[in-house]
Amino acid sequence: MLLPHQALQDAAVVPSQRGHARDEAGPWHAEAVCRRDEAGLFFAPSKEPTAARLAREEAAKRVCARCPVMVECREHALLQPEPYGVWGGLTAAERRVVLTRRRRRESELQRAAAMPAAG
Numbered sequence: 001m002l003l004p005h006q007a008l009q010d011a012a013v014v015p016s017q018r019g020h021a022r023d024e025a026g027p028w029h030a031e032a033v034c035r036r037d038e039a040g041l042f043f044a045p046s047k048e049p050t051a052a053r054l055a056r057e058e059a060a061k062r063v064c065a066r067c068p069v070m071v072e073c074r075e076h077a078l079l080q081p082e083p084y085g086v087w088g089g090l091t092a093a094e095r096r097v098v099l100t101r102r103r104r105r106e107s108e109l110q111r112a113a114a115m116p117a118a119g
């Protein structure tokens, strides 16, 4: 089972993404609290019941809450984007919500910028 910091080094990740992730991530993953976590909290095992998933994700978020690189990890997961697992204290579903809101906001800003000035 991969932990978030291991996913950055995993051979299954597309090589161009790996390089991109390392370039953008810099050394933040060296300080990841989950490097020492062996409980398998960050990625779902197959056929995980909903109650177990929710409990595991909450436990992972508690680990993230005391991680010194949570902001960097979260941005990495949003920029890639990472499709699975808890990264930066957010589940995959929560990251999708954040990304949707960001895209909507960017779209609104672009529309506003394209509007002719009143007056």
Ligand code: SF4
Pocket: 004, 005, 029, 031, 032, 033, 034, 035, 042, 063, 064, 065, 067, 068, 069, 070, 071, 073, 074, 086, 087, 088, 089
């Ligand atoms: S924020 Fe969470 S997932 Fe990210 S490096 Fe820290 S412990 Fe790992």
